[in-house]
Amino acid sequence: MTADQSSPRANDHNPSHYVHEVSPPPARYGQNGVATPILIPDIPNGAHWNREPSLELSAIQIYEALIQQIASGASLQTVMAGAVDNIRQHLGVDRVLIGRWRDPSVSRPANALSMDAEPSPQSHQCQDVEPGGNMLIEAESLSVAYLPTLGKRQTLPWLCADYAFYAQGNIEVIHDVEAVMLSALQQLWFDALQVKSSATIPLISRQHLYGVLVVQQCKCQRCWALEEVELLKRLAMQLAIAIEQDALHQQVHHLTTQLNASLTERISHLRQSLKFAELVRHVTERIRDSLDEEHILETATRELAKALEVDRCKIELYDATLETATVAYEYAIRPPNCMGLKRCMADFPELYESLFQHQPVQFVVPASSNLQLGDMTRLACPIFDDQGLVGNLWLFRPRDEVFHRWEVRIIQQIANECAIAIRQARLYEASQAQVRELERLSQLKDDFLKTISHELRTPLSSIILGVQTLEKVLDQFLETSIRAALNTQNERTIRRLFQTLHTECHRESKLIEDLLTFCYLEAGTDALMPVSIDLNQWINDKLAPFQLRIQNQQQHLVVDLMDNLPPLKTELAYLERIFSELLNNACKYTPQGETIAIATSIIYPNR
Template sequence: MALFKTKSLSQAAGKKQNPLENQNPPATGKSLTLRQKAILVVGTTLVGLLGVLYATSSTLLLSNIKVAEEQNTRQAVESVLSIVAQTKQDFSARFPEWSAWDDTYSFIEEGKPSNYIESNLTAQALLSMKVNLVLYINSSGELVYGTGLSMERKQKIPIPASVRKQIAKGSLLLRSANRPEILTGILSLNSGPMLVTSQPILTSKGSGPMRGTLIFGRYLDTAKIQKLASRYRLTWHEINSSRLPPDFLAARSYLLMEEQNSNKDAQCLLMSYASCPIFVNPLSSQAIAGYTIIHDIYGKPALLLRVEAAREIYRQGIANLRYLFASLAIVGLAFAAIATLLTEKLLASKRQRNESEVRYRAVIAQATDGIFLIDASTKRFLEANAALEKILGYTPKEIIQLTLYDVLLEAPEKIDRDIENLTAGQHFTGEQQYRRRDGSIVQVEVKANQIADPEKEILCVVLRDISTRKSAENAMLRQAQKEQAVNRVVKSLRNSLELNTIFSTAVSEIGTLLKVERATIIEYFPDQQLWRCVGEYRQTPDLPIGLGWEIPDRNNWVTERIKQLEIIRIDDISQIEDETIKNLAQTYPGAWLIIPLRVDSYSSYDTLSIPVWGTLNLLRHWAPTPWEDWEVELAGAIADQLAIAIQQSKLYQQIQQLNADLENQVIERTAELERSLSYEATLKRITDKVRDSLDESQILQTAVQEVAISLGVYSCDAALYDLEHRTSTICYEYICPEIPSGKGLTLKIDDWPDIYDRLLQGHYVQYCFIALPGALVRSSKLEFTILSCPLVDDRGVLGDMWLFKPRTEYFSDLEIRLVQQVANQCAIAIRQARLYQATQAQVEELEKLNRLKDDFLSTVSHELRTPMSSIKMATQMLEIVLKQAGALEADSTKVARYFKILHEECQRETNLINDLLDLSRLDAGAESLVLSSIDPKIAILHIAELFAERIHSQQQQLEIDFPPQLPHITTDLSKLERILTELLNNACKYTPAGEKITITARVKESETTISEHPEKLLLSVKNSGVEIPPSEICRIFDKFYRIPNSNPWKHGGTGLGLALVQKLVTYLHGSIRVESANNEICFTVELPV
């Protein structure tokens, strides 16, 4: 098969570069005879066509000629497109065996160069496939291998840069699980259009997973297109070329518009050329052209193809009508030209065959594979190339003297049987062994088949030297076996993290694998200066037991070399003369292999700078033989894995210990956290109880009781200091039944300076008396651990808390913190309780004074009411007398003025007394209510009318605002009128001239769903031009209170009006509030309806 491929390649090259093409043949007799024959054919044809042309030209119409001409041109274009489509299909069908080849699948999976390239992707192989581009791309979109090929130079060239852009990640050319189909089409490149096929890389069974994409490409050129359709003249241009001829420009515009108007997408046009639009355009009276678009592999317009055909129908029609006889001459000349061309082509074809044979022989001579021909009947060599001499060592002259039996190392019967199969039409491919001229054996790959020969049966055989490949395969096989053995041992070692199990598994596996009588693991103990056997494998039970066997480290040259991480190979221990191992040699004779075990993280050796942990030892007792390199390598690999397993086991033990320590810490922290939470809850409980009380006794008693119960101490007591007398008295305590009470005990601070000096500084003290004969602390013998914590706040130390525990225990930080926090809370609570007691005493004193004041005012008011009544009566009588005497007729007289002052002051004092009495009755609850249903509008208007003249005289403005419908209210009319009167009087008194007084009434819905009075009446009296400071609003309803200003006597009044209004509103089950902002004051009274 290889021979035929090479021959086909030579023939193809000869057709492409025939130097005799388009040359005139020599003028020989044979060529003249052919010309004469051609002329004779032309003459006969002209005579026969004369009648046909005449009849045809007279019946056809020019319109029918045009239609027929266009249809013929379209058919020509469609036939060319069909040939192009067939070419793409043929090109795509040539390479599935490459993409579905197991070697291709393995090559793309390894992702690195291998013999695959040297075997299959040589320049000669690519020439034989007629491809200009080969790309291997893995499933990740990465280029594994790629090359271009120059057909002219017959050598590989780099991949064009424009091709690399087409295979970017995500390109349509790349095959994937989503695009597993074969894709074939045209790519527009800078170097010209290229026909490419993109195929998924699968196994020979067509199964996955898909490993990548295999791309082959071949340039298109005019010569090859002419071969596809030799009947027509074909011209193509890239559709986006800037140098398109005018007729191509017109065709491009028409075809692109037709594609846009059609509903077919680009993929449809790519798959079916029959659906592509065609543009027909007469070029001249001699030629007509059909244009169409060839799409690239992405479905985009790529090439603009012109199929140019002679306007034979048109010419024939015109010639039949005008130049019948001239047409006959033209047809004759055409036939003559055809005959001449055919003759020239026949001569050129003969020369081409001769040149092809020469090139074929040159290719065979330059081939790197050995090629020879043998006679099938005699088995004798007929011919051989120079490469065969390099393989077998025989020159071509020597080889033809031999037969196949002389060099092929197989039985003659098998050789005869294989030759019979080849002559029967079968092919042979396989590996065989040949004997070289020097007698050595060479491993070759053989391909053989029969070649056609009319005289005898000839076999062509191709040999390729695969000795290097076989050596590599054997090395790879040994490496694979080694890796399998190591993996099996590693798998066994990883089944356990317990050292003894690891040791027994390791020695058993390696002993069985290498078929040794003994395998041991020896651990080095540097602190004991010895080596001890910790794991052992014995092939037979009768061998001496070595487990526990100890070897001294001192003066031992073997162990010194082991410490240098040196592998020791001893083929026969008995041949070594050394006293240190003489006893070992007698007990354990044979071949020794000692491999150091290094465990880097074995921390016990770091301080001694000894990197070795121990050794793996292999012994052959009965038949000591030298250790082979592969055995040493395998044992070393297993020793490395054993060292890793030992290291992992050590780390696992450390992790287990760390986990145990961590678990203990978690338990301790959890218990500590639980205690902390318990103490926090205790502190909150104590704080809540302390804050709920202002009784100092209850506070301290609760604190000592809760702390004693929470901490489980023998005793907890609280003492208060008398810093003036330098004493501390136990006032409160909580003790166990067996502890004597110390309540009421007073200690002198100066007697215990070591303790009280720190307490007075605000620090706690935890202590236990060592020896103090006869001394008592809190009436208890000194056999406790004592915690003293001061009760201190920002003003100083108030006392302390003492807690007692057994002498063997102590107070933890959490307990001390809890006691400190409780002591701080107690100090704050004591200070607050004492402040509260002082405040209560002051409040009680003020209330007593206030009651005395009220009693005095009530008494004075009652005492003054009777004389004021007499004075008022005397004043009235005096008024009658003065009127009768005519003394009051003129207001300007002194008597009138004096009488007016007397009358007004009398009335003011009377009003003051009445107000005081009213306030007294209201405070005492002795005032009765006279309830009636009244219209608030009438009451408001009535009171406003009384103040109208006063407001007008003071140049003030009065505005009344209430809705048309106000509900009646049930209340005491006199008290309501008194409220409105006081508020309007207050507004008139303080509103400047030109400002406004506004009375407003509104109904407000109750905010609660359940109420005796679902509605409320809001009465507001607002005056502008004045404002009350925010600090004075809270005191405005106090008795006798007047807002301070620069002139307190500018406005009259006693300060009882607003206080009386508040009392009256409260008595009517209402409320009053005051707001002051934006230079306005508004009093709002809310009364139930």
């Protein structure tokens, strides 16, 4: 064998220390030597082989007990505690412990070599040692006479350097710690624990190093039998599997916890989204169902303030020139009241520049500012639609609270709905104003028609009276001397003129009467009084005045009246006006030689 004599890993002149390596690693402590595999050495003087006949039976019992605990689903701590107890009892050693690296890259001061709350007396000798690895003793079984290390976090620099050594599956067996060359720190640790012999086996599963199984003899030196080493290797393999399973269980538990937390958070977000979607729907329905702008502003501010639990909510509206903004409505749980407050946009150019670009703005104004409401978190969301800006929706919270992104989205949605509702309310108000104006003009027209109708009736009555008087006077003269001076042709002409005057006066009177009737009908003040008539007889009576006119215009009149017509219930005055107007138009627009036809019949509905 060739090895550096200073290397504690391989020393062919000292059979008290051997290394069983999967592949030869470089020497850890030598300058130029290379450690080589060493098989079981000769038995040193004074050492004891532990080759009892029951070793094989004990190995089977330890192995079966360990497998049974793993299979039963016992906790990792229970498995490790039971394993170290069984190993110590069956092998008759003084200490068995399981150490696990938490993070081999973590560095801690070398003076942490002492065991947390119970430092060893020699720990002060290591204050100048370089930082090393961090290992936690998670399971230990020992005789009562020796210093315990269970639950202690050991800082072992040489183990940090040996991490790669053990990760390759190598084990280290020391028969006599006094007969081998150890590092200062390793020697210090062995001295503190009164170790005489030691065996260190890595806990490896799937090429991952989880820790080491350390078996130590303290009362005397011990020669470790190959069978014992093989047993420890098999036990270490099972312990590594148990640790790996526990790590997987913890990982699954951690992932399950994360998944549950994520699911809970997602459900919470969904519930929150549903809650605020319901809020948007509720507010939208209430403001869109209203065409009153004041009611819209009141509903939006009140519902939004209550849902988001804010101190104050208000809506300011721009004027037509977009130069000033006036607080149109405000909901607040405490004074002051800002209703009617006007603000000139030129005084806050940065704020309104963002709002004019349809961007919400959140900011905090210090209490020292000259604003009426200082030292509060403010959020301003623009109210706009495709026709332009309408105003802004303002919300206020205490200084240490902010409006979250999802809240801003909800507020902006309600601001958009407010813009639509306000536009609709204003359009409705404008249309109502137009309707009122049309009604006013219509009333003026009706008043004018009534007035002019009454004014026309007075002179017309005078004309009719004058014509009647003149006709009577003329009749008296015709009975005396004037009659002899007139021939028959002139008398007929005079009679025809008087007849025309009577007819046109009567016609003008009817037109004035119709105009008054139309005014009353539009106003709804003329009550209908229907009567039952024989339609055929009524038509024959009303045709008599038109017979001469039709003959004079060389027109033909055809009357076809259905027999046995049922009585007709109608407003007689209105029917007379309609019939007269139709017949007048027929006489007026029918050419000479053409026919004017009048017929009656029964029209049955749904036929």
